[in-house]
Amino acid sequence: xxxxxxxxxxxxxxxxxxxxxxxxxxxxxxxxxxxxxxxxxxxxxxxxxxxxxxxxxxxxxxxxxxxxxxxxxxxxxxxxxxxxxxxxxxxxxxxxxxxxxxxxxxxxxxxxxxxxxxxxxxxxxxxxxxxxxxxxxxxxxxxxxxxxxxxxxxxxxxxxxxxxxxxxxxxxxxxxxxxxxxxxxxxxxx
DNA sequence: GATTGGATCGCCT
DNA sequence: GGCGATCCAATCG
Numbered sequence: 502x503x504x505x506x507x508x509x510x511x512x513x514x515x516x517x518x519x520x521x522x523x524x525x526x527x528x529x530x531x532x533x534x535x536x537x538x539x540x541x542x543x544x545x546x547x548x549x550x551x552x553x554x555x556x557x558x559x560x561x562x563x564x565x566x567x568x569x570x571x572x573x574x575x576x577x578x579x580x581x582x583x584x585x586x587x588x589x590x591x592x593x594x595x596x597x598x599x600x601x602x603x604x605x606x607x608x609x610x611x612x613x614x615x616x617x618x619x620x621x622x623x624x625x626x627x628x629x630x631x632x633x634x635x636x637x638x639x640x641x642x643x644x645x646x647x648x649x650x651x652x653x654x655x656x657x658x659x660x661x662x663x664x665x666x667x668x669x670x671x672x673x674x675x676x677x678x679x680x681x682x683x684x685x686x687x688x689x690x691x
Numbered sequence: 692g693a694t695t696g697g698a699t700c701g702c703c704t
Numbered sequence: 705g706g707c708g709a710t711c712c713a714a715t716c717g
Contacts, residue, residue, distance in 0.1 A: 541698070543698075550698070551698090552698085555714085558713075558714075559713085560712085560713060560714085574698085574712085574713090575711070575712055575713090576697055576698070576699070576711090576712080577696095577697060577699050577700080577709085577710075577711085578697090578699095578709065578710030578711040578712075579699075579700075579709065579710055579711075580698095580699050580700070582698060582699085584698090597698060599698085621701095625699070625700070626698070626699075627699050627700060628699090628700075637712095667698070668698070668699095669697085669698050669699075670698060689699095
């Protein structure tokens with residue numbers, strides 16, 4: 502399966518199936534990245550927690566573009582968050598990448614993070630964007646270039662996947678749209 | 692034009 | 705477990 506097929510699905514389906522895929526950045530030359538171990542789905546019209554819920558704005562425009570578009574936003578005055586648009590164009594759904602298991606360019610990521618504890622390198626949405634060099638410069642771009650998504654080397658089994666509620670939101674807090682790999686040391690929070 | 696609060700993290704206690 | 709950092713974008717007047 503390629504990322505187009507993965508991401509043209511509903512955000513909830515894509516978020517779950519994205520576990521095990523590898524996310525690679527080539528920003529500033531040397532590749533950095535790892536295995537996706539935690540995701541959250543954000544839908545458009547029926548999800549009050551989604552940035553696209555209240556319609557199109559200059560910030561949220563990438564969410565309304567075709568599947569595989571990168572949506573980056575800045576929050577808490579210091580953190581970048583990265584999402585990939587899913588579903589049909591205009592549905593404005595996306596998957597937030599919340600944690601990676603580091604595999605590629607670990608030294609480079611440690612340098613960007615200013616620390617070398619492997620477990621803390623990319624175990625959170627703000628941490629991983631910093632480790633991979635992602636900023637608002639990447640919002641609106643398409644996968645397959647500087648940022649890329651590669652199929653799993655070994656797909657996780659159904660029993661390895663934990664389904665739970667999303668973190669840090671108020672409206673829509675009961676929806677079971679967060680997914681992570683059971684027992685994985687790089688998940689942001691159990 | 693000003694205000695307000697956010698899909699967080701790391702350090703301090 | 706609590707809080708400060710730090711700034712953008714949405715909302716309101």
